[in-house]
Amino acid sequence: MPRILHFGIGNFHRAHQAAYIQVADPAWRITGVSLRHATIRDALASQGFGYTLVIRDADAARYERMAVHDEVLVGPEDGAAILDRIADPDVKMITLTVTEKGYHLGADGRLNKTAPLIAHDLAAQLPSTAIGFLARGLRRRADECGPPVNIVSCDNLPDNGRKLAQAIVAFSEWAGLDLASYLDAHVRFPNTMVDRIVPATTDALRAEVADATGLMDAHPVATEAFSEWYIADTMLSPIPDLGGVGVRIVADVAPFELRKLRMLNGAHSLLAYAGVLAGHDYVHQAIRDAQLRDQVAAFWEEAASTLPAASRDGADDYAQALLARFANPGLRHELRQIAMDGSLKLPIRIAPVIAARQARGQTAPAAEGARHAWASFVAAALRSGTAIDDPRADIFAELGKTHRGDEPALISALLDQISG
Numbered sequence: 001m002p003r004i005l006h007f008g009i010g011n012f013h014r015a016h017q018a019a020y021i022q023v024a025d026p027a028w029r030i031t032g033v034s035l036r037h038a039t040i041r042d043a044l045a046s047q048g049f050g051y052t053l054v055i056r057d058a059d060a061a062r063y064e065r066m067a068v069h070d071e072v073l074v075g076p077e078d079g080a081a082i083l084d085r086i087a088d089p090d091v092k093m094i095t096l097t098v099t100e101k102g103y104h105l106g107a108d109g110r111l112n113k114t115a116p117l118i119a120h121d122l123a124a125q126l127p128s129t130a131i132g133f134l135a136r137g138l139r140r141r142a143d144e145c146g147p148p149v150n151i152v153s154c155d156n157l158p159d160n161g162r163k164l165a166q167a168i169v170a171f172s173e174w175a176g177l178d179l180a181s182y183l184d185a186h187v188r189f190p191n192t193m194v195d196r197i198v199p200a201t202t203d204a205l206r207a208e209v210a211d212a213t214g215l216m217d218a219h220p221v222a223t224e225a226f227s228e229w230y231i232a233d234t235m236l237s238p239i240p241d242l243g244g245v246g247v248r249i250v251a252d253v254a255p256f257e258l259r260k261l262r263m264l265n266g267a268h269s270l271l272a273y274a275g276v277l278a279g280h281d282y283v284h285q286a287i288r289d290a291q292l293r294d295q296v297a298a299f300w301e302e303a304a305s306t307l308p309a310a311s312r313d314g315a316d317d318y319a320q321a322l323l324a325r326f327a328n329p330g331l332r333h334e335l336r337q338i339a340m341d342g343s344l345k346l347p348i349r350i351a352p353v354i355a356a357r358q359a360r361g362q363t364a365p366a367a368e369g370a371r372h373a374w375a376s377f378v379a380a381a382l383r384s385g386t387a388i389d390d391p392r393a394d395i396f397a398e399l400g401k402t403h404r405g406d407e408p409a410l411i412s413a414l415l416d417q418i419s420g
């Protein structure tokens, strides 16, 4: 049975990629990997790994039964089984949604050798990161003369496939795994753009699903009707018929990826910080606030002006469509969910807009406003003692102590943390 091994079995994967695969070819199965916790495995195992996908338009919901996963492995418990799966000849694709921080990249976009988990994985036979698992698992696959495999990053990073490939090459060199010729001949890392808005699961969603379907589902997922997936045309066969279910297989993903990262994700981040500061909880509330909507519109103009011609031309329509998606009240997408990991997201979503405009002698006040909103959001959390969900939270706390009572100095020190 052809199989996909997926790292990061969170809500995004279960609403996006899984939905494409389930329709593309009923023969394919997905093994999910949860790198840190057993929570999703435990929730899904007792229901045969199936779950309900709730698809919401502005005023209606559909309930679809998902049944494409048949196994979930948990990093700290099942390390050997994960390596077995990477070497398994039935596995034709390995996909990832491990978020920006799951790649352990430095500011230069390269694997950070001194990141604690990478340093651990270089020394250990049983890894803890996706990068460590992939490099060691691919070594096994090469030793067993395993067939070709596509490794597909589905995270919001520009040039995600190339960065993942570089990270695996660097890890395998540092660990002495000698993978270069196997990677060249048998492995492809296409760039991709993925898009579907997927809020976190709440008890209210569980109750709604129980009411609507009669099923007690421990981990349903809600999403919007909109979905997009672009993949660079470099994959090796066999793969499921993704083109037949609306995935766009294109020569160059960059125009679409940059448009999505800057216009959708950039505006999301702007709304998250400015929206929370203005007292809102959800994206649909923040986008209805006239002042925030104007800020977002100004940001979209700046962002659109930095796009390659292939996606700049449709940017107005794209922005109109985003307005409707953000305004969808059924999604109840929490601003605080988007606010996490800002120190990794803003250099990708906002800083390139400022840099591209600067290079042409233009200012970017709305994008600068988004950076300031982030810094004010972090400063407010430091003042009130609210936890900050960010890999650099300890550094922010130190800065908070150093600059206590001097808000302008704190804001400027925080901004230094997110220059692109």
Ligand code: CS2
Residues within 6 Å of the ligand: 156, 194, 195, 196, 197, 198, 264, 265, 268, 269, 337, 338, 339, 345
């Ligand atoms: C959001 C994204 O949480 C975030 O940072 O901007 O998860 C966004 O909802 C998706 O990229 C939409 O495709």
